[in-house]
Amino acid sequence: MTGKGERVRVVGWVNSIRSVGGIVFLEVIDGYRMQLYTVVAKRSENPEAWRAASDVKTGSAVVVEGVVPSKTISRRGLEVHPTRLEVVSEPEEVLPLDPSEKTPALLDTIIEHRYVALRTLKQRAIFRIRALAVKAARDYLESQGFVEVHTPKICGAGAEGGATLFQLDYFGRRAFLAQSPQLYKQMLMCGLSRVYEITPYFRAEKFNTVRHLNESWGIDAEMAFISGVEEVMKLLEGLISHVFEAVKSKAEPELRALGVKLQKPRRPFKRLTYDEAIEVLRSRGLEVEWGQDFGSDEERALGEAMAEEGYDAYFIVDYPWSAKPFYIMRRGELSESFDLDYRGLELASGGQREHRYRELVENIRLKGLNPEDFAFYLKAFRYGMPPHGGFGLGLDRLVMVLVNARNIREVVLFPRDTQRLTP
């Protein structure tokens, strides 16, 4: 983007300063790109710029105008010889972490000062990849005819089962923060047959793990007029593959900064039935009871077993209906559902939904819930609801996989967990 000998204007922050006799070297990171500059100010070349560079403090926001020399000596960053150097803002105090990364920062320190941490290529790479993944997901779903929708996050109805909800006061009435767009995206299937939503999920569980947050983001899709759950899995597989491809081809500098060699998961993704999964686990010495969802030991062991077969990404299908929510279609003791796991980490779950009114009401009763609480939802199933299915994909977890993070907090700018409410 910048040729040698060209005039350039650089905006960014000074990450380190070294002065050698009559030369000052400023390492500047660009405002938003994956680009480092070495600003070389020589007293003999431009005394004014040299003097200005000599006065710069680490962490300052600067605007530099200069020239890229035809021959550069710097081993790091694009070399720029300044003709003008303006400090537009100076730090009031020493930076809370070292942007040159010579002194490491703990995750907690990074989270507390994420905006400063973003002045390192690694931090910046994570969030650029996150943005790219979202864009790629949108592109793919749009290409498949899906329409982006936005459903309410403040809801009057209680739990759809599973996680605990955050309760709030809505002009004197009890309301909840949405744990997922599940019910609403299904209702839409009665009038718009392909929708997706990129949305926060709120869960009031007091979990304390590296893969859960109380506010997380998901990519939800729902499609109608399907002939079976396989269609939904194909869509999700295509989506995941497209995101991997986009990140691999468009985020080379980011992946390099992170030291990540991204491998597109082998296709087609493995379809492993729940019964087969049980067999695999038992053969590995784990005791599992039929009908239960898998715990983290089981997930990890399955991930290892699948990796040995050459699969990073795999679907677990034909779950017992007892382990699934009421809206999933039943098939005897089993269900028309799937989980998508990547190396032992659950990325998504989905399935074909029960679209038949009577069966759906019965399912709600079987789960010990009250159909009256779901009246607003059930109504949509009385006016020609077609067969449909969809999935919820954990965006944060997907980004974890893309950037090879071990803690979900690494890929969320300002994570919300049981302790963190600020910043």
Added chain:
RNA sequence: GCCCCGGUCGUAUAGCCUGGUCUAGUAUGCCGGCCUGUCGAGCCGGAGAACCCGGGUUCAAAUCCCGGCCGGGGCGCCA
């Protein structure tokens, strides 16, 4: 909710087990100086922490004990 670790200059850590010699060490960052190609620059000098909070044991606590708060990890729950 449970279990295991941890909390010491801005940052990252040593010290803690085997209390005193810790007026708390080191690195990096910071301040001042030298050096015209540094790039984890180098060299010289300097400032910077009464050791998370509260209580206890002791002649004496960063160090031992109890409680709390916070952080990291694991489990449960959950996506």
